[in-house]
Amino acid sequence: MAENILVIGGGPAGLNAATMLSELGVKVTLAERDSFLGGNPKKFKYKFLFPDMQPADDVIGKLIKKAETNSNIKVYLSSEVSDFKENGKKFDATIKSPDGNETKTFDSVIVATGFEHFDPARDAKYSYQLFDDVIDIKDLERMMGEGNFVRPSNGQPPKNVAFILCVGSRDRHVGNQYCSRVCCTVSVKQAIELREHFPDCEVYIFYMDIRTYGFFEDLYWKAMEEYDVQIVKGRVAEITSGENNTVICKGEDTLLRGPFEIPFDMVVLASGMEGGPQSSEMAKKLGLELDEHGFLKPQNVTLAPFKSNKEGVFLAGACTGPKAISDSITEGGAAAMDAYIYAVKNH
Amino acid sequence: MALENQEKRPVAEKGEHIIARHLIEDDRIEEEKNLVIDGVDVSGRWNTFILSRVDSDFDRSFFREIKDTVVGSRINRCWQCGMCTASCTVTPLYRRFNPRAFIYMMQLGNLKELKKYVDVAWRCVGCYKCSQRCPKQVNPAEMMEALALLIKKYFPEEVESKLKVDENVKKIYEDMILGHGRLDLAKLHISSMQKMGRTKELIGKIEIDAIFKMVKDGRAFSVLRLSRPHNWRKSKEAMENYLKNIKTIEQTTI
Incomplete structure (x- = not known):
């Protein structure tokens, strides 16, 4: 009889983990809270991925297709793990879906619950949601995805645009001390796209450090x-409204x-990126450890970055910290290997 | 020169009623001797205004102008690491000469700030250490050339008033170049020492020893009898023609 492995989260990391395990002949149960697979890239309609501007739909679409067409993967959409218990070296989990509750025994578990975009409205100095023309990178990404580059306030093409880096990152004031790793690269990518789309539009980036590693x-x-x-070097401390329907960066x-x-x-x-409510929820339900940044804590960041503090539960993707999509896909594969080894040993 | 003047200046009459006057630059104070607004006499201290230091515009037209020049075409590459200033020969002597900052001001079109450096922006000696070390191949040495040209274009009055040519030195230079085709370093040295009132130092022990040595081995005579380059007459004619042309161009443009 084949091993049973539970993958929680259907983003890049979870999808890749599920696909790789299924190809090893493992019966995979994939639980996703949203009504679709693909995670944040799908939810916020990312358009092009850095560094080589691949269409996000191609990358994520391929992963989704692989997972959906594989008979070894059972996908539960709009569902959550409502109950989780250890059963010797195995785990009993109840998956609550619109079709009802289902309890199964799993040999190992991969947690790939991902991240949440920082909500800039929490940092009042940026006047997000106060002015229509103050948006964030995920909004711009979605606007680009919809082919709608224009100013939200009046539908006109912008004449000058400012990017402000480190919003919700590297800032004790909002409670996040860490660097979110990808926002610099996403910003320069979007700056290029803006300049390509509107050659007459001036683009400025206000930065403290530019970390396009x-x-x-x-x-x-x-x-x-x-x-x-x-x-332009300097952080913006205040955004106010100006003449002629502009917003002023101070x-x-x-x-x-x-x-x-x-x-x-x-x-x-x-x-930036945050662990989100799902990280603490998982920590509570599965008995995992949270780190001081609000992400799930690996057993050893260097030696065992995919292992959680609980034997048999593995971590992949942005649930352990800010990550690029490529990193998440890599980690999905690596965690799959760890989870498979554990499952085979204890099957 | 401009710096010295600033330091020696007593609290100017302009804005003299401002308590912390020393914190405010001259050109930020606006004051009219006699001013009547709506029939009210606001002459004197009542109409003193201090202009805000806040920049409210990035002017990219200046950036584009620099970028279109051959020497300044790489201005968009600069990321302000400061390698140029760090390797600069001039900066240790004139702290206000800062290639990194000048490039930044050019990028953002900050003419207000650039104007303050009209007197030092020309100090680049062209050693090219910055260009050799620049990690982005911006070529700062030549950027300084672009800067000098633009300063001349945008601030002709400041250039005129702050960069007065020392007529003595100019004469020595012209005489030497046109008369001999090369610089007479001994003559320049003597003239500069005289200007500083340090003529006594010219005949110190080291100098006298050196003179004896040079007389002995014959070098003294070659220094005194400054020779001319080969075929000098033709070169001299060409140079004189060039100078004449420049003068007529200047006169006609004015």
Whole structure:
């Protein structure tokens, strides 16, 4: 009889873990809280993925198709794990779906519950939701996905746009000390897309550090050298409304030690990633440990980044910290391997 | 020169009623001797205004102008790491000469700020250490050239008033270049020491020893009899023609 493995979360990490396990002949149960597979990239309609501008639908679409067409994977949509108990070295879990409750015994469990976008409205200085023309990177991504690049306030193309980095990241004031890793790269990617779409639109990026790590640096260089995106050093402390339907960014240019109050047509906040309520919920239900940042804590960040503090429960993707989609897919595969080994040993 | 003047200036009459006057730059104070608004006399201290330091505009037209020049075409590459200023020969001598900051001001079109550096922006000696070390190949040395050209274009008055040519030095230079085709370093040295009132130092022990040595090995005579380059007459004519042309161009444009 084949092993049974539960994968919680149908985003990039969960989908890849489920697919790989199914190809090993494992019976996989995939529980997803939303009514669709694909996780945040699907939910917020990401358009193109950095660094090579692959259409997000191609990448996520392939993963979804693999999972949906595989007979070894049973997908439960709009569902949640309502009950979770240890049963020797195995686990009894009840999955609550619109079709009713179903309790099964699993050899091992992969948690891939992902992240939540930081809600910039929580940081009042950015006036998000107060002004129509202050949006964040996930809003812009969705607007681009819908082919709708224009200013939300009046439907006109913007003449100048400011990106503000580190919104909800690296800021004790909002309670998040960590770097969210991908927002810099997403911002320079979107800056390039904006410049491509509106060659006359000036694009500025207000930054403290630009952390386009590894080869993502190429994208940052490209934004400057080929698209004349101007970076300005300094964090913006206040966004107010200005004349002619503009929004004014007030901040300090730390390189020239000069205060500025510059009007823009549109401001894009590079909001970060958070563990979200699902991380603490999983921690409570499954008896896992949370770290000080609100993400699930691996047993050993270097040696066993996919193992949780509980034997037989494995972690993958952005539930353990901010991650790029490619990292999540990699971790899905790695956690699948760990979960498979555990399941085979104790089957 | 401009810096010295600023330091020596007593509290200016302009804005003298402002308590912390030393914190405010001259050009940020607006004051009219005699002013009547709506029939009310607000002459004197009543109409003192201090302009805000806040920048309210990024002017990219300046950036585009620089980018269109051959020497400034890579301005969009600069990410302000400061490698140029760190390797600069001039910065340790003139702290206000900061290539990194100048490039930034050019990127953002901050002419207000650039204007303050008209007197030092020309100090680049062209050693090219910055261009050799720049991680983004911005070529800051040539960017400084672009800057100098634009400063001349945008602030002709400041250039005129702050960059006065020392007529003495100019004459020595012209005489030497046109007369001999090369610089006479001894002559320049003597003239500069005279200007600083340090003529006594010219005949110190080290100098006298050196003179004896140079007389002995014959170098002294070659220094005194400054020779001319080969075929000098033709070169001299070409240079004089060039100078004449420049003068007529300047006169006609004015």
